[in-house]
Amino acid sequence: MIIVKIGGGATLNIEGIISDLAGVDEPFIIVHGANALRDQLAEDLGRPKKVLTSVSGYTSVFSDADAVDMLMMAYSGLKNKRLVELCQQNGINAVGLSGLDGRVVQGRRNKGIRVRENGKLRIVRDFSGKPKSVNVQLLRLLLDNGYTPVLAIPIIDENNVAINSENDDIVGVLAAAIGADKILQFIEAPGFLEDKDDPGSLVEHISKAELALREQQVEGRMRRKMLALRKMSECGASAVIISDGRVQHPVRDALSGAGTKIA
């Protein structure tokens, strides 16, 4: 079982990823992002996103009701349906689901995000949270009958409310629950780069211990990513492969060793 995470970047070769996946023998589940699309939609509709930085250095989108509307439109709406369409065109019988559908991804709403505002410490509450479990029965029902789940946020919280969540966290919870043996993550870079501005500084292999160390060395969104990667690598999968989603054959290359392997 492979979990395929397709980032939300605008330059990813989605057609190449889906075309390659059509030739993969083992079952897979797709989890996708849509942040570039969400940002564009939000700007176009005059409701630009707001970003919070917590006191511990983590950044996140402030998910008020407006922001959840935007993410529903972008992630579980437009992006999800276009991805399902592309899968169908490539012979993959995809079913697009948000975490709400069949409670396929359940989470717990955050108690609050601590931010500093005008020198004061404050708790900000929004519609965001952490994934805690998945509906394995529903996923197995689909997979066992030849369907490929294509999942997107929002997820459902303990009060049946739609909440925003981090796709990397969802992949980790999903991989552990379903017993995935591989996680492929496609990004807009050759893999994990030592120097983010130097594509030639690809790190081909990172151990889990090294991940924890690197997490302390970065800030903001990168720090969140590193933590999420660390959790992903602890979910039981034999390998997490971060690979370039912009190339002609992203999946084929990743399965052949391209990118960064965390194991």
Added chain:
Amino acid sequence: MSASANLECPICGGEVTLGGDTLQGELIECSDCGTELEVTSIKPFAVAEAPQEEEDWGE
């Protein structure tokens, strides 16, 4: 802007003073017991023990 007010810490009963510039959701510390408190309301003023979150971010 609300006037200042003296409240009671919900944990130890000690005095907690809030000023007119206090923000909704602001985190303060009880000077008696050190418990972190959240200003849950500014009209009227109210405080409660602040929730603890292991990871403080959304998406």
